[in-house]
Amino acid sequence: MELPKVGSIGEYIRDQRKQAKISLRQLATQAGVSNPYLSQIERGLRKPSAEILNQIAKGLRISSQALYVQAGLIEDREPDSDVLAAIRTDRTITERQRQVLIDIYESFRKENRAEAQAEAERTTENARPEPEPQGVDAVPATEAAASPNGRIPPEPKEG
Template identity: 35%
Template sequence: MNFGRQVGEIIRRQRELAALPMRQVAGMVGISGPYLSQIENGLRAPSDQVLRNLAETLGIPLDDLMDESADDDAAAEDAFKEVIKADPNLTAAQRRAILEVYSSMVAATRSQRQTRD
């Protein structure tokens, strides 16, 4: 999946700078060690609340993590769109339809996230 590799690296670096074991940080945040490992490796996207808890626990400004997360989201969206546009197995109409559905799903997810915040 590769979500948030930069976010995960920031979290790992800050945890290591604080000389905190992964299990301890996970416990402080209220998540499992394997889940934190997946976040640090960019394999899982943390919820907004987990991201807030990690930022608070590690003393990282939440905006720094959110900005990186937004950059990762934008890059993933662009990459997906480029793959669809370049697929020779799709007609122009199919490409437009997929991109429209994708864009509406992304907008709905963003709206839900903002409502939760």
């Protein structure tokens, strides 16, 4: 489960493609890869190289980094993902939009904490109720580095 699931990247690509409402062949054309190969990639039968990954990202109009992260190729350095700080200093959104983003983000984290705790209580049993169908937690090590120094301010309220 700590291995970089090749299937997950394929699922991610297929999901993104469905979300963009384009066909496999269309994405293949836009990405400049063959459609059979894209099919195999989406089903996890092939492990695309970085170049192919990059072209697919361009065809999907998404960030290459997102795909690399999905492929487990970039989750190494720079865990400075201070989302809240970035949101607070962003000047391209309104104050209300900013608050919405912050609310959502904190809700996510709160939910994840609750989920993690609920799962931890079930650790004794191997039964995995599968809280996330995607399960792209490609964090082989140094997971604790995600939030060691309380970069993200703790929620004032608890419940």
